[in-house]
Amino acid sequence: MKTDPSGVLTGQHYLDGDHACGEGAMAAGCRFVAGYPITPSTEVVERISRRFPMMGGTFIQMEDEMASMAAIIGASWTGTKSMTVTSGPGFSLMMENIGLAAMMETPCVIVNVQRGGPSTGLPTNVGQADMMQARWGSHGDYEIIALSPQSPQEAFDVMIDAFNLSEIYRVPVMVMTDECVGHMTEKVVIPKAEDIEIVPRKLTDKPPGEFWPYVADRNMIPEFARAGDGYRFHSTGLTHNERGYPVMSAECQQECVTRLVDKIRLNAEDIVRFEEEDIDGADVVLVTYGITARVARRGIDIARNKGVKVGVIRLIVVWPFPERHIRELAPKIKAFVVPEINYGQIVLEVERCAAGQTLTVLVPHMGGTVHDPEDIANAILEAAK
Amino acid sequence: MSKVAEQIPTEEMEHPVAPYLRMDRIPHIWCPTCGIGTVVRCYADALEHSKIDLDKVAIVSGIGCTGRVAGYMRLDAFHTTHGRAIPFATGLKLGRPELLVTVFSGDGDLVGIGGNHFIHAARRNLDILVILVNNFIYGMTGGQNAPTTPTTARTSTMPFGNFERPFNLPHLAESCGATYVARWTSLHIRRLTKSFREAISRKGFRFVEVIAPCATLYARLNKLGTGFNLMRFYHDNAVIDHGADTRDLDISFQDRIICGKFVDKERPTYSEMMHEHYRNTLGDKFVPLPEEGGMIRDTGEKPDSKGKKPAKSQKRKASASKSSRK
Numbered sequence: 001m002k003t004d005p006s007g008v009l010t011g012q013h014y015l016d017g018d019h020a021c022g023e024g025a026m027a028a029g030c031r032f033v034a035g036y037p038i039t040p041s042t043e044v045v046e047r048i049s050r051r052f053p054m055m056g057g058t059f060i061q062m063e064d065e066m067a068s069m070a071a072i073i074g075a076s077w078t079g080t081k082s083m084t085v086t087s088g089p090g091f092s093l094m095m096e097n098i099g100l101a102a103m104m105e106t107p108c109v110i111v112n113v114q115r116g117g118p119s120t121g122l123p124t125n126v127g128q129a130d131m132m133q134a135r136w137g138s139h140g141d142y143e144i145i146a147l148s149p150q151s152p153q154e155a156f157d158v159m160i161d162a163f164n165l166s167e168i169y170r171v172p173v174m175v176m177t178d179e180c181v182g183h184m185t186e187k188v189v190i191p192k193a194e195d196i197e198i199v200p201r202k203l204t205d206k207p208p209g210e211f212w213p214y215v216a217d218r219n220m221i222p223e224f225a226r227a228g229d230g231y232r233f234h235s236t237g238l239t240h241n242e243r244g245y246p247v248m249s250a251e252c253q254q255e256c257v258t259r260l261v262d263k264i265r266l267n268a269e270d271i272v273r274f275e276e277e278d279i280d281g282a283d284v285v286l287v288t289y290g291i292t293a294r295v296a297r298r299g300i301d302i303a304r305n306k307g308v309k310v311g312v313i314r315l316i317v318v319w320p321f322p323e324r325h326i327r328e329l330a331p332k333i334k335a336f337v338v339p340e341i342n343y344g345q346i347v348l349e350v351e352r353c354a355a356g357q358t359l360t361v362l363v364p365h366m367g368g369t370v371h372d373p374e375d376i377a378n379a380i381l382e383a384a385k
Numbered sequence: 386m387s388k389v390a391e392q393i394p395t396e397e398m399e400h401p402v403a404p405y406l407r408m409d410r411i412p413h414i415w416c417p418t419c420g421i422g423t424v425v426r427c428y429a430d431a432l433e434h435s436k437i438d439l440d441k442v443a444i445v446s447g448i449g450c451t452g453r454v455a456g457y458m459r460l461d462a463f464h465t466t467h468g469r470a471i472p473f474a475t476g477l478k479l480g481r482p483e484l485l486v487t488v489f490s491g492d493g494d495l496v497g498i499g500g501n502h503f504i505h506a507a508r509r510n511l512d513i514l515v516i517l518v519n520n521f522i523y524g525m526t527g528g529q530n531a532p533t534t535p536t537t538a539r540t541s542t543m544p545f546g547n548f549e550r551p552f553n554l555p556h557l558a559e560s561c562g563a564t565y566v567a568r569w570t571s572l573h574i575r576r577l578t579k580s581f582r583e584a585i586s587r588k589g590f591r592f593v594e595v596i597a598p599c600a601t602l603y604a605r606l607n608k609l610g611t612g613f614n615l616m617r618f619y620h621d622n623a624v625i626d627h628g629a630d631t632r633d634l635d636i637s638f639q640d641r642i643i644c645g646k647f648v649d650k651e652r653p654t655y656s657e658m659m660h661e662h663y664r665n666t667l668g669d670k671f672v673p674l675p676e677e678g679g680m681i682r683d684t685g686e687k688p689d690s691k692g693k694k695p696a697k698s699q700k701r702k703a704s705a706s707k708s709s710r711k
Binding site: 055096227231 | 409410441455460471474475476477478479501502505663672674681682
């Protein structure tokens, strides 16, 4: 369906990534946001809190990030598209309830404007070190979807995708942006509402009495009932059966967790998204995401000028990871080079998928600034030898 | 009454509270002589007598013995994470303002791990009913010390007796801004039910504390006998004092328990204050989140399964947004 025009600020704008992210959420139909202030993410909710009262949206500043995450799950069960926004320390506090959202299969979006960590780290400077936390941060087995934008324009665009994916797969979707994209101001074009396709909540057609909240369809996704529509359903963070009732058995655990994971894992080919450039005949392929993808442009140019055939895979959806693609590409190239603003996270996934068929090289940078492009160029030149 | 019971075969009889429960989940997990079931019964009775649309009632629990209540009530029911029932309920209530949202959980959940949410929801005067079953102990995990354990009482983590000072919950609730505050024991069935009915009919942050026996742990660790003995203790030591100063409501070990309704006043709720403020500052530009929820619907092309009209917010054009450029 087309989105609700009241949230769409159609036109050309000069926005930073945080504001673009907020605009993307509102354009996607988000009407409930709960958040707690944290640098460098706060501009997202500042924008939203200024615009929400005019479009039927509610923003509430909660007492902490645990509360923010719990509140958006509650709001999502009313059918209202819901989101929270944070950075590293707050992301850590949200983890338990992110698990609850995964277990209850609640559509919601979590934006993490990444800064340097661990702990309080570098509150005002860039980092990309929460990528594995996004994937594994809450306890137990579950799957989420994570996207990573490289510009304010893409911050707007991926917010629409994030809400849509959360509705399709009924999972928490993370938008893993970073301080640099968040505070970088660029041109952002917001399309007309009629050109923004959004996925509505998939409400059940079944009458109350015949509906159970966790009966899954062919794609392993259950139909949804809103609180207040007369279904009187039950949802729990405990291991549960199709009725949503807790069952403490190995059989139920097997069924429940397998589906939570497989609904993403087996649909991964439909979810993964990346851009490719000059892959055919490449010696070295750079695997990159977020702000680092742009910083790497200079490094790639330097390496190409020295005669190296460099291909690029830029991840837009980071989780699920394009596993098959990396595996098939690995034997055809000399090396993967993975620059990221951490001490090696996504590189582990590239290495796993390459499975020893080619060299995988990390270009680490601990954060505070983006990479020096020379470092990326040198890593490419070294790997191409 | 016994005559009636003789005439109707028991297999055809439905328990009066059955329509409010998920009978396919009975028997429940609570111990014999636990007080929680009684509180559930009183809540169900209060719902029945309040004549409210049960389709619009949602219940949220956290974790623990009382945390299992949501799982047995035949309402839209959410069993959430430890301590987070109130913020979850905050989202439910603000996401669909027409709902009557009840948080039904225990002392450890609501004022131990969830204490911060409790005080902030009361401060905001969020329009929810909070029922707190206080059994003075962490029951589900095996009898550990709670923020409500009376000083000197033994728990599994205070084996030589509790040396901490417990919360006086009615005082905490009132001082944070609750509009309705009452305390009963699970012995006070009639008064407790009346209190629930009153609380359901009020607005704002309504708080009812119910002292209930935990025979398996609290009574056993403190050599207080069975649940029956605790009920007898309530009978002998509960003092009803409506309107008592909440500062005087501390509970000491095996001492009197002051019960009653202590606060019943009106104060604008979070949503009322938000709406009034935005109407005053933004005038006609203000569009509240629709009572039936903020779900964006397909623009009139096909109504949803229940044939409802599209949400109000949809009809508005983008013009309102343009005035708010940052």
